[in-house]
Amino acid sequence: MYQINDLNFKYPKNKEATIKGISFEIKDGEIFGLLGPSGVGKSTTQKILTKQLGKYDGEILYKGKDLKSYDKSFYEEVGVGFEMPVHFSKLTAKENINFFKKLYKSNIDTDNLLKRVGLYEDKDKRVGEYSKGMKVRLNFVRAMLNNPKILFLDEPTNGLDPYNARIVKEIIREFKEDGGTVLLTTHLMNDVDELCDRVAFMADGKIAEIDSPKSLKLKYGERKVDVEYRDGEDVKKESFDLDSLKTNEAFMNIIKSKDILTIHSKEMTLDDIFIKVTGVNTDE
Template sequence: MMIQVDHLFHRYPGQQQDAVKDVSFSIAKGEIFGFLGPSGAGKSTVQNIMTGLLELQKGVVKYDGKSIKEMGREFFNQIGVSFEHPNVYTKLTGYENLMYFAGLFDVNTEDPMKLLDMVGLREAADKRAGEYSKGMKQRLVFARSLLNKAKILFFDEPLSGLDPTTASEIKEIIIQKKKEGCTIFLTTHNMFVADELCDRVAFLNEGKIITLNSPKALKLEYGQKAVKVEWVEGNIVGSDIFFIDNAKSWKEFKSLMDSREIQTMHTQEATLEEIFIKLTGRGLK
C-alpha cells in the first residue's frame, strides 16, 4: 500500500509553535521507511497522525490515494502499531493481552502463542503483564502489532530496552515482514537500527525534514570527508569527528591540531548520527 504525506502541520493545544512543520514524503509498498531524529523532534506526532490517533489538522495523508479522513474501521484492520511506551493491561497475562486485542479485529488473526514464541515470551505467557520487565513489555507490544497480519506496520523505537540478542531477533522479524510485502514506518533515534533496516531515512529535526535519502546515498554524499582524530591532553584521552568541507568544523580541526597531542587520525565513512550532527548541530540522543 502506497503512502503519501504532503505539507503536514500539527500544533498541540496551548503551544505557540508547530510540533510538525510542512512535512512531506512518500513510502512505496514493501519499503522500510525510517524517521530518524532525537526525542521531541516530532517523529511520534507524525506517526500518530498517520495512524489516526491524532486528528489531521493541516496537510494530506493518503493510503493508495484515499485520505485518512475517509478511512473507516477497515483501515485499522490493515495496520499494526508498536508504541515506544508499552501500553498493556497489567492485570492480564501476556497471552490474555493478545487474546483480548485479537478480538477487536474483523479479520483472521495470528495465534497469540505463536507470536509470544516469536518474541521469546512463551515461558511468560501465563504471567501477568504487570510483572514483566520493560523489555518484556516492549516485546509484548511488538507481538501485538503483528496480530492482525497487517499490511502496514508502524514501529516506534521497537528495540528500546531490549538486550542485543532479543533486539537481533526482533530485527529479523522486521526484515521477514518486509519480505512478505509489508510496508513499514519505523521511528527511531538509533542510527544503527536505521542504517541496518531502512531502505530510506528522513532526518527530522524540530518538526522539519532536513534531508531524505537512502543510508548509502547519505554516507556517499557526506561520508568521504570525515576525519576521526584521537588526542591526548594531560591525563585526558579523547576523540572527535571533523567534516573537512565544513568551514566551522575545519577551523575546529586546525585548532585541535595546534593545541593537543594527536595519537591517531583516520579518514572514515560517516555514520548517520555524524551526518545528522553535521546538518543540525545536535546529536540524536
C-alpha cells in the same frame, strides 16, 4: 503506500506549529526511518499517519485515497508498536493478546510469534510480573497480531538485550520480505543502518534530509581513504583521494612495501549525519 504533501499541524494549546509543511512518501514494501531528536515532530507525524490526530492541514493519501476518508476499518491493516508498555498489568500476556485479537478480523499465529520472541513459556504470567524487555517484546507481538500491512514501530528494540534485539529485527526484515511496509522511529542508528531502506531526518518540524542511508553516507562523507602503517619504529597515517586510488603511486607503494595497520574509507556514520543534520546528539 503513503503520500504526504505539505503537512502542517499545530496542537490547540501551542503557539507554534509542531509540523511545518513536510512532504514525503512511504513506498510500498519499504522500511522507512523517521529520525530526529525529541520534540521535533516525529511522534506527531506518526500520530497523524495513524489517524490519532485529525485536525491537520495539507494532504495525506493512504493507498491513493485521502486518509480522512477511512473509517475504523483502517486499523485492520495497521499495527502500532509503542515504546512504553501498553498492556493490562493484572492480566496475563495470553489474556491481553486474546482480548486484542478479538478486535480484529484477521489474526496471525500469536503462539508462534510468542515462541520466537521468547515469551511463550511466560504467556500465563501476569504482565505486571514481566521485566522491561519482556514488556517491549509483548508490545511488538501486540503490534503484529492483526497481520498488518503497515507497521509503525517506536523504538522496537529499546531495552532489549542484543539477542532479543536481533530476533525482533529479523522478524521486521521478514515482515518486509513478505510485502509489509514499516515506519520506524528510533534513536538507535545501528538499527536504522541494519533495517531502513530510506530515512528522513526531522528538525524543528521540518524534514531536513531524506534519502537511503547509503546515499546519505556518501553525500556527507569525504571520498578519502585513511591508511595507517608501520614505518620502521614509527606508525604513520596518510590520507588518499578515493576516486584516484588505482592510479595513486604513493598509495600503491605503501600497500606493497609497508605493514598496514588499518585502512578505512572516510564514510560517515548515521550518528555523524544525525548530529550534522539535526544539530544534536543521538542521545538527546
